[in-house]
Amino acid sequence: xxxxxxxxxxxxxxxxxxxxxxxxxxxxxxxxxxxxxxxxxxxxxxxxxxxxxxxxxxxxxxxxxxxxxxxxxxxxxxxxxxxxxxxxxxxxxxxxxxxxxxxxxxxxxxxxxxxxxxxxxxxxxxxxxxxxxxxxxxxxxxxxxxxxxxxxxxxxxxxxxxxxxxxxxxxxxxxxxxxxxxxxxxxxxxxxxxxxxxxxxxxxxxxxxxxxxxxxxxxxxxxxxxxxxxxxxxxxxxxxxxxxxxxxxxxxxxxxxxxxxxxxxxxxxxxxxxxxxxxxxxxxxxxxxxxxxxxxxxxxxxxxxxxxxxxxxxxxxxxxxxxxxxxxxxxxxxxxxxxxxxxxxxxxxxxxxxxxxxxxxxxxxxxxxxxxxxxxxxxxxxxxxxxxxxxxxxxxxxxxxxxxxxxxxxxxxxxxxxxxxxxxxxxxxxxxxxxxxxxxxxxxxxxxxxxxxxxxxxxxxxxxxxxxxxxxxxxxxxxxxxxxxxxxxxxxxxxxxxxxxxxxxxx
Numbered sequence: 280x281x282x283x284x285x286x287x288x289x290x291x292x293x294x295x296x297x298x299x300x301x302x303x304x305x306x307x308x309x310x311x312x313x314x315x316x317x318x319x320x321x322x323x324x325x326x327x328x329x330x331x332x333x334x335x336x337x338x339x340x341x342x343x344x345x346x347x348x349x350x351x352x353x354x355x356x357x358x359x360x361x362x363x364x365x366x367x368x369x370x371x372x373x374x375x376x377x378x379x380x381x382x383x384x385x386x387x388x389x390x391x392x393x394x395x396x397x398x399x400x401x402x403x404x405x406x407x408x409x410x411x412x413x414x415x416x417x418x419x420x421x422x423x424x425x426x427x428x429x430x431x432x433x434x435x436x437x438x439x440x441x442x443x444x445x446x447x448x449x450x451x452x453x454x455x456x457x458x459x460x461x462x463x464x465x466x467x468x469x470x471x472x473x474x475x476x477x478x479x480x481x482x483x484x485x486x487x488x489x490x491x492x493x494x495x496x497x498x499x500x501x502x503x504x505x506x507x508x509x510x511x512x513x514x515x516x517x518x519x520x521x522x523x524x525x526x527x528x529x530x531x532x533x534x535x536x537x538x539x540x541x542x543x544x545x546x547x548x549x550x551x552x553x554x555x556x557x558x559x560x561x562x563x564x565x566x567x568x569x570x571x572x573x574x575x576x577x578x579x580x581x582x583x584x585x586x587x588x589x590x591x592x593x594x595x596x597x598x599x600x601x602x603x604x605x606x607x608x609x610x611x612x613x614x615x616x617x618x619x620x621x622x623x624x625x626x627x628x629x630x631x632x633x634x635x636x637x638x639x640x641x642x643x644x645x646x647x648x649x650x651x652x653x654x655x656x657x658x659x660x661x662x663x664x665x666x667x668x669x670x671x672x673x674x675x676x677x678x679x680x681x682x683x684x685x686x687x688x689x690x691x692x693x694x695x696x697x698x699x700x701x702x703x704x705x706x707x708x709x710x711x712x713x714x715x716x717x718x719x720x721x722x723x724x725x726x727x728x729x730x731x732x733x734x735x736x737x738x739x740x741x742x743x744x745x746x747x748x749x750x751x752x753x754x755x756x757x758x759x760x761x762x763x764x765x766x767x768x769x770x771x772x773x774x775x776x777x778x779x780x781x782x783x784x785x786x
Contacts, residue, residue: 312628314346314450315628317336317349318500318580318598318600319332319333319349319351319352319603320353320354320583321400321583321604322354323357323603324375324605325374325604326604331644332623332646333378333603334646337382339648342382342383342393343393344392344393345393346447348395348396348446348452349383352400352580353400353401353402354502354601356372358402359402360402360403360404360406361414376418376422377425379395380427380430383427384425390426390427390428391427395429396444397430397431398432398456399415399458399459400458401502404458404462407464411458411465415437416436416437419432419435437473438471438474439460439467439481440481441453441481441484441488449660450496450629451488452498453485455499455567456501457503457563457567461559461560482567485571489572489573490573493574493575495659496576497571497578499567499578504584504599507590507597508590509585509586510584510607511553511555512584568595575594576656578635578637579597580598580599581598581600582600583599584601586599586602586607586609587602587618587621587652588615588617588618589615589618589639589652589654591616596637598625602622606622608620619651623639623641624642625637633658633660634658636655636656638650639652639653677714679712680711684706687706687707688703688707
């Protein structure tokens with residue numbers, strides 16, 4: 280009898296130890312997360328009145344924890360975006376958005392502490408129809424009507440972005456509306472209030488973000504993927520070569536073998552602008568990737584293709600999380616580390632040890648989650664190392680004495696005869712200048728952006744702002760020597776055509 284009791288006690292002790300270790304491991308795992316970014320793409324419809332992927336995420340994560348961010352990667356409302364309030368489908372379409380926003384709502388009109396962000400997709404822009412801009416603005420207004428500041432559409436009002444969101448001190452989320460780039464009809468342009476009004480300004484702003492955050496981890500989020508082995512990446516099975524109409528309707532098994540083999544080529548090169556092989560789409564992807572080249576720790580995340588994909592191309596990581604409610608074919612290509620055509624989502628965890636890990640989950644119709652794939656995307660300096668590191672700021676003098684451009688006065692007689700005297704001596708005269716320490720003067724400034732969006736040629740010069748929000752536009756002093764040293768005899772003929780704005784300028 281005593282042995283039986285002791286045996287049972289031993290089992291109870293073992294069970295308690297195992298449970299305590301499990302609880303400790305969960306607590307330790309939770310405490311080791313600096314920030315968690317949850318990625319769901321293309322979740323824009325309901326399945327029997329629910330979305331199992333959204334349900335799985337809401338039940339698994341605490342959205343009162345400010346360390347959690349839920350990001351929807353576009354195509355938030357199928358099939359053609361949010362219709363106006365007089366449309367018979369408005370209630371059902373708005374219910375889809377409300378369902379996705381639900382994890383971030385404590386109660387009507389009250390948001391939780393976690394952020395829930397939406398990126399526009401091509402379906403949100405009316406699937407490329409002329410009323411697309413109005414539909415994406417309407418989606419933003421609906422999300423704003425929830426009166427929860429943690430729930431937002433980014434970029435807003437149909438603007439392209441990029442939007443820069445610091446998830447923590449070492450991890451930055453950058454959001455771009457790539458459908459703005461591909462949309463063929465009305466959209467915000469030169470007359471808009473958008474910070475960037477054309478592709479050149481988007482690239483300049485994105486390159487600036489990359490430079491400023493090159494010592495951090497950057498997650499660049501777009502709806503359209505830059506690498507994919509799904510349908511939009513140009514993947515076609517044998518069935519599509521013989522029965523190409525099944526891409527339109529699963530039941531259209533009409534054999535068209537020759538046309539079927541031409542279909543992928545025609546669709547990619549001459550047809551669907553929503554496919555990666557399309558020249559405009561490909562040029563956009565290449566330009567955005569090139570702008571990020573200076574930053575070593577970048578991961579590109581997207582939706583669009585209805586599958587889960589982890590692709591590694593050289594030092595770059597690409598994640599497609601587009602199976603929020605749809606499932607489509609996907610190929611395990613040579614650069615793929617993992618693919619799945621099941622419903623699911625992806626979680627990016629920035630840990631205190633500096634690692635940024637990706638975990639891929641699949642979800643069934645009952646919202647049951649299965650962990651399928653894990654990967655470390657990159658490693659940043661750990662939080663402990665960041666705390667220990669003491670940055671030594673240089674001590675600057677109150678003023679310095681120097682000449683702005685002494686070389687302008689160090690030229691020979693022939694040079695002066697050809698180009699004139701003008702203000703050479705003034706540019707070579709030493710002057711005393713106060714030192715502007717951007718970290719200390721008037722309490723310190725921070726960089727808002729580089730230059731004005733309406734003046735992309737000045738985009739490399741920073742715009743600092745103080746603690747009160749007052750900003751000081753800056754520009755370089757030496758802006759082109761021939762604007763102020765071109766002699767009068769040559770100004771009207773040679774300089775006016777060869778050099779822009781040759782008017783002499785006093786330093």
